[in-house]
Amino acid sequence: MNIFGKLSLDAIPHDPVALAGVVFMFSAGIAALVALTYFKLWRWLWEEYLTSLDPKKIGIMYIVVAVLMLVRGMADAGMMRLQQAISVGDSFGYLSPEHFQQVFSAHGTIMIFFVAMPILFGLINLIMPLQIGARDVAFPFLNSVSFWLFAAGAGLINLSLVLGEFSTAGWLAYPPLSELQYSPGVGVDYWIWALQISGIGSLLSGVNFITTIFKMRAPGMTLMRMPIFVWTSLSSMVLVVFAFPILTATLSMLALDRTLGMHFFTTDLGGNVMMYVNLIWAWGHPEVYILVLPAFGIFSEIVPVFSQKRLFGYTSMVFATAGITFFSYLVWAHHFFTMGAGAKVNAFFGIMTMVIAIPTGVKIFNWLFTMFRGRIIFSSPMHWFLGFVVSFTIGGMSGVLLSIPGVDFELHNSLFLVAHFHNMIISGVLFGYFAGITYWFPKIFGFKLNENLGVYAFWCWIVGFFVAFMPLYILGMMGATRRLDHYDASMGWQGLFIVAGVGVCIIGLGVLFQVLQMYVSIRDRKKNIAGADPWNARTLEWSVPSPAPMYNFAHIPHVYGRDPLWARKQGIEHHEPPYTDIRMPKNSPLGLLLGLFGFLFGFGIIWHMYWLVPAAALGAIVCIVVRALDEHTEETISAAVVERIERANPSVTV
Amino acid sequence: MNRTETEHVRDTSLLGFWLFIMSDCLLFASLFATYAVLGHSYAGGPSASEIFSLPFVLLETLILLTSTLTCGLAVVALYKRNREQILGWLFVTGALGALFLALELHEFVTLIAEGHGFQASAFLSAFFTLVGTHGLHVSIGLLWMLFMMAQVYRTGLTNVTERHLMCLALFWHFLDIVWIFIFSFVYLLPIIV
Ligand code: HEM
Ligand SMILES: [Cu+2]
Numbered sequence: 001m002n003i004f005g006k007l008s009l010d011a012i013p014h015d016p017v018a019l020a021g022v023v024f025m026f027s028a029g030i031a032a033l034v035a036l037t038y039f040k041l042w043r044w045l046w047e048e049y050l051t052s053l054d055p056k057k058i059g060i061m062y063i064v065v066a067v068l069m070l071v072r073g074m075a076d077a078g079m080m081r082l083q084q085a086i087s088v089g090d091s092f093g094y095l096s097p098e099h100f101q102q103v104f105s106a107h108g109t110i111m112i113f114f115v116a117m118p119i120l121f122g123l124i125n126l127i128m129p130l131q132i133g134a135r136d137v138a139f140p141f142l143n144s145v146s147f148w149l150f151a152a153g154a155g156l157i158n159l160s161l162v163l164g165e166f167s168t169a170g171w172l173a174y175p176p177l178s179e180l181q182y183s184p185g186v187g188v189d190y191w192i193w194a195l196q197i198s199g200i201g202s203l204l205s206g207v208n209f210i211t212t213i214f215k216m217r218a219p220g221m222t223l224m225r226m227p228i229f230v231w232t233s234l235s236s237m238v239l240v241v242f243a244f245p246i247l248t249a250t251l252s253m254l255a256l257d258r259t260l261g262m263h264f265f266t267t268d269l270g271g272n273v274m275m276y277v278n279l280i281w282a283w284g285h286p287e288v289y290i291l292v293l294p295a296f297g298i299f300s301e302i303v304p305v306f307s308q309k310r311l312f313g314y315t316s317m318v319f320a321t322a323g324i325t326f327f328s329y330l331v332w333a334h335h336f337f338t339m340g341a342g343a344k345v346n347a348f349f350g351i352m353t354m355v356i357a358i359p360t361g362v363k364i365f366n367w368l369f370t371m372f373r374g375r376i377i378f379s380s381p382m383h384w385f386l387g388f389v390v391s392f393t394i395g396g397m398s399g400v401l402l403s404i405p406g407v408d409f410e411l412h413n414s415l416f417l418v419a420h421f422h423n424m425i426i427s428g429v430l431f432g433y434f435a436g437i438t439y440w441f442p443k444i445f446g447f448k449l450n451e452n453l454g455v456y457a458f459w460c461w462i463v464g465f466f467v468a469f470m471p472l473y474i475l476g477m478m479g480a481t482r483r484l485d486h487y488d489a490s491m492g493w494q495g496l497f498i499v500a501g502v503g504v505c506i507i508g509l510g511v512l513f514q515v516l517q518m519y520v521s522i523r524d525r526k527k528n529i530a531g532a533d534p535w536n537a538r539t540l541e542w543s544v545p546s547p548a549p550m551y552n553f554a555h556i557p558h559v560y561g562r563d564p565l566w567a568r569k570q571g572i573e574h575h576e577p578p579y580t581d582i583r584m585p586k587n588s589p590l591g592l593l594l595g596l597f598g599f600l601f602g603f604g605i606i607w608h609m610y611w612l613v614p615a616a617a618l619g620a621i622v623c624i625v626v627r628a629l630d631e632h633t634e635e636t637i638s639a640a641v642v643e644r645i646e647r648a649n650p651s652v653t654v
Numbered sequence: 655m656n657r658t659e660t661e662h663v664r665d666t667s668l669l670g671f672w673l674f675i676m677s678d679c680l681l682f683a684s685l686f687a688t689y690a691v692l693g694h695s696y697a698g699g700p701s702a703s704e705i706f707s708l709p710f711v712l713l714e715t716l717i718l719l720t721s722t723l724t725c726g727l728a729v730v731a732l733y734k735r736n737r738e739q740i741l742g743w744l745f746v747t748g749a750l751g752a753l754f755l756a757l758e759l760h761e762f763v764t765l766i767a768e769g770h771g772f773q774a775s776a777f778l779s780a781f782f783t784l785v786g787t788h789g790l791h792v793s794i795g796l797l798w799m800l801f802m803m804a805q806v807y808r809t810g811l812t813n814v815t816e817r818h819l820m821c822l823a824l825f826w827h828f829l830d831i832v833w834i835f836i837f838s839f840v841y842l843l844p845i846i847v
Contacts, residue, residue: 138666203677211670215662245677249684253783262772262779263697264688270695270776275688282684625801631814 005608006186011164017099022162051587053140054550055125058147060444062122063437065154069114072158074511076107078504081468085501089489100485101168102187106157108171113195114154116291116425119433121146121205123294124233127440128209130541130548131227133218133557138211140585141627146201146208148595153198156602160190164606167191170483172284173254175265175276180258186606189258193602196251199244200598206240209233218540220559227539228317232297235325236290242329243286250279259605274339281332289328292424293321295432296363299385302439303367305537306382307374310563313366320359320366327356337405338412346405353403357396364389379535380454384435387462388427395423398473416476419469426465434461442530446546450524453517460510468503471496532651538563545649551582551637554646579639579646586635590623597623664817671821675828678791682832685787689780689840697775702844705770711841714757715833721750722830729823732816740806740819747826748799751792758789781840788836791829798822 013019036042049057079095080103087093095103129137137143160166167187169178178188213234217226226234253264254276263269265276304311311317333341333349367389376382398420402408411417442448475496480487487493521528533542543565544553561567597619604612627633693702724747731739762782765771772782802822805815 138670207670207673207677210673211666215666215669241673241677242680245680246684249681249688253688256772256779256783260772262783263776264692264779264783266776269697269774270692271779272692272695272776275691279684279688621797628801628805628818 003609003611005604005610007163007607007609011186012162013165015096015099017095018161025158025161047587050592051144051589053144053585053588053591055129055137055140055143056444056548056550058143059122059125059127061147062118062125062150065151066115066118066122069110069118069154071511073107073110073115074508076103076110078508079103080107081497081501081504083485084487084497085494087486088494092486095485097485098168101170101483102166104483105167105170105173105187105191106160109167109191109195110157111425112171112287112291113198114150114157116429116433117198117202118150118154119437120236120291120294121150121202123298123433123436123440124205124209124237126444127436127541128230128233129212129216130443130544130552131230131539132213132216132221133540133553133559134212134216135552135556135582136216136585137208138215139208141588141591141633142204142208144588144591145594146205148591149201149204149598150198152595152599152602153194153196153201155599156190156194156197156606159603160187160194164190172280174280175254175257175271175273176267178254179266180261181266189255189606192251192255192258193606196248196255197598197602199247199251202240203244203248206237206244209237210241213237218553218557218559221564224315224318225559225562225564227297228300228311228314228321229294229297231318231321232293232300235321236293239286239290239293239325239328243283243290246279247283247287250276250283255605259608274336277336277339278332281335282329284335285332286328288421288424289324291429292432293324295429295436296321298432298436298439299367299388300363301539302381302385302435303370304374304563305439305535306377306379307371308377308536309370309374310538310566311366312369312372313362314562316362317366320362323359324356327352327359331356334403334408337408343405350403350405354400357400360396364393380449380451380458381435381439383455383458384431384438387458388431388435391423391427391431391462391465395420395427398423411476413481414476415472415480415482418482419472419476422465422469422472426469431461434458439535440541442534443541443546443548445525446530447521447525447528448530448534449521450517450528453513453520457510457513457517460506460513464503464506464508464510466503467506468500471500471503475500532649533565538566540564543568544651545646549642549645549649551584551642554579554582554642554651579642581639582637582642583634584637585633588627588633590627594620594623660813663813664820667817668820668824671824675824678828679832682784682787682835685780685784686835686839689784692776692780693840695776697777699775699778700770702777702781702840705765705768706841706844708841708845710757710761711837714754714761715837717750717754717757718830718833721747721754722827724750725823725826729819732811732819735811737806737810740811741803744799744803744806748796748803751796751799751826755789755792755796758785762786784840785836788829788832791825791832795822795826795829798825 013022036045049061052058080100083093083095083100083103087095093100125137125143129135157166164186167173167178167183167190169183169188169191173188173191176182178191213226213230253262256262257264257266257271263271265271265273267273300311300317330352331349333339333345334353337346337349367385398416402411402417402420438449438454475493478491478493480491480493530546532545534546535542540557540559541548543557557564597616600612601616601620604610604616724743728740728743728747731743765778770778772779799822802815802819805818809815
């Protein structure tokens with residue numbers, strides 16, 4: 001047996017576009033390594049971040065990786081737009097069909113799993129423990145393992161650029177195309193194992209955060225006093241725990257088909273393709289709510305703060321969240337009305353899909369009523385919110401249109417669908433996360449982001465978004481299907497595709513403003529010191545210094561109502577007992593090692609290096625045993641140190 | 655740590671582990687659903703009732719059930735804080751688990767040797783995967799049990815070992831319940847119907 005399995009020098013890509021990507025990635029990587037060495041930052045990186053079990057540090061790492069992946073996802077989007085704008089009639093554009101397929105598969109996969117998911121986990125890590133008055137999450141080490149498994153998945157997906165190829169089967173890899181018979185290369189295997197490994201990380205995060213919310217709340221923080229972001233995180237994590245195992249099972253079965261020659265989804269020997277499609281959407285639909293619910297939570301934090309008013313309809317917000325969580329399990333078949341399940345099944349799923357719009361509408365009205373007669377401050381988070389309301393409503397309506405099975409038969413797999421889900425996911429998920437990052441940035445780093453540049457970025461994004469995606473609704477109705485790398489000139493589509501391309505350029509300008517915003521804000525950070533409570537906010541995270549000390553709260557707060565900080569500012573509660581020792585978890589490199597072994601495990605299967613697979617599994621087991629044998633996983637921060645930190649960084653006192 | 659703090663940590667671990675088991679339940683549910691759909695796709699090969707031997711599986715089942723009983727007795731010993739008894743019952747549980755696994759492996763090897771391997775039909779792929787996943791869980795349980803025996807022997811009954819033993823027992827009972835489902839739906843049902 002060859003120790004390199006299927007791997008050989010042929011795996012390095014040959015076509016110029018892909019090669020350019022490889023060269024770019026390598027130069028960026030080497031530049032980063034050189035910079036770290038030159039500025040002697042390795043030790044700092046290792047001690048402060050890579051081995052840290054502090055959820056605030058882990059959260060930052062999640063978001064940094066996500067932002068890098070967002071740039072890659074955007075580059076993919078730009079490549080597709082350029083191809084579709086020029087590949088008409090006799091011109092075939094600059095991408096081969098094969099490469100184009102890899103690009104859209106990578107774009108979808110990266111955006112969902114390696115941009116949206118990690119920003120979500122990052123924000124929950126950063127904010128949720130602070131909001132419930134906890135010092136940490138329930139299982140700090142598991143948290144680090146989750147992050148590193150995610151990083152391992154991200155590593156695999158980027159490696160596919162350099163070694164071998166990526167999947168050409170779309171972001172959900174439907175069989176039979178994704179089966180060995182039609183995709184004999186390693187592309188689909190990269191897809192499977194990148195998702196499988198990071199997915200297990202997500203599952204563990206789900207368990208961790210639910211337990212944290214149920215068991216670590218400060219005294220008095222009853223369930224119905226929790227900030228809505230905590231509620232939506234809880235719902236989202238419940239969906240993770242109930243949906244990701246389905247993904248794990250489905251991916252495993254596809255992997256078994258491909259590596260052990262089984263027949264779950266093959267076209268011969270009794271395999272059933274529709275079983276895959278059902279299973280993947282039984283995970284996939286809850287997944288979109290996993291992403292969007294926390295974004296709703298973020299808006300529910302921002303709107304009251306920037307309207308200087310308490311949230312309208314807290315209880316209905318909680319019930320709407322719970323309703324969406326429940327109904328999101330009963331709609332999956334709307335992704336394949338055309339399967340032929342029959343009118344009755346389609347009617348059920350169509351109606352369920354319309355029903356889920358109701359709690360979503362309740363939320364929109366609650367936000368609007370919160371603003372009603374408030375003292376509205378038009379900060380950049382508020383801009384993201386207003387942009388969201390407008391475009392999310394449009395996306396929601398196109399979704400309700402698609403939920404009518406008859407209409408869906410016409411528009412299935414057309415660009416109308418692509419426009420619909422980008423409408424939801426860019427304005428719902430991405431705008432929500434941008435708003436959240438802007439809002440909580442001062443809490444995380446201690447200084448505010450530049451407001452003007454943030455507002456410019458917003459305007460580019462929203463205008464660019466409409467210019468890029470409204471044409472797709474029209475194209476969809478004109479019959480343009482998704483995933484086209486070429487079309488005939490007589491279709492008359494080119495003009496609209498060019499407009500869409502211009503839209504992406506405007507979005508790109510928005511991203512440029514965001515980069516500039518980051519640069520300017522860091523440059524001027526001394527002028528923008530935030531203090532504990534820069535927004536005159538209402539919830540507990542703003543009661544501690546910015547950035548929050550490693551133990552979050554010197555004294556665990558007592559909570560007497562909703563919006564506890566607001567209550568305290570009204571002079572309802574305050575007391576300051578003497579400082580005491582605080583026990584916090586110690587750093588551990590084992591999470592990183594587990595991620596590394598996860599990476600090698602996947603790599604071994606992808607390239608059929610079968611010796612590597614058990615070796616990596618053994619390595620992982622050793623890590624777990626070493627951790628289990630370690631009896632000194634915590635350290636004490638003495639009262640004196642706590643006092644020094646607290647005196648240096650004022651928290652909110654009244 | 656004082657007493658309430660210890661209890662809090664234990665409750666937290668147990669809740670976390672319950673959640674994990676719930677998600678594992680969904681993993682099995684997905685595999686069961688797949689088996690339900692593909693369980694009749696024989697692709698011209700044999701059907702379930704033709705290749706499974708019920709007495710053999712009944713033996714496997716009895717062994718696993720007994721191991722659940724002995725695992726329960728280990729927990730009783732844990733409440734009595736009797737270290738020797740804990741070790742003894744864990745050993746019996748582990749031995750029974752290993753026996754179960756050996757029998758399952760024997761069944762698999764026989765099936766493959768007779769030409770009814772996992773590549774033969776969708777039905778057999780689904781069968782091997784469902785039962786094999788359970789077997790994989792039992793193997794992990796056995797490794798964990800071995801580790802816990804070493805821990806109890808080495809450090810005695812600390813808070814940590816106590817917590818881990820509770821989780822292990824939970825896991826073992828869960829695997830038993832999953833097996834009951836496998837036994838009823840995969841082995842028993844095709845023979846009754
Ligand atoms: C930032 C601006 C974005 C642009 C310009 C963009 C553009 C595109 C384009 C051109 C396609 C291919 C359409 C076709 O099939 O012809 C596509 C597909 C897709 N996009 Fe985006 N996208 C953006 C952001 C996002 C985000 C934020 C997400 C998710 C979080 C996302 C998820 C997807 C998915 C899942 C697909 C389907 C891939 C497939 O067909 O397998 N996109 N996008
Ligand atoms: Cu859906």
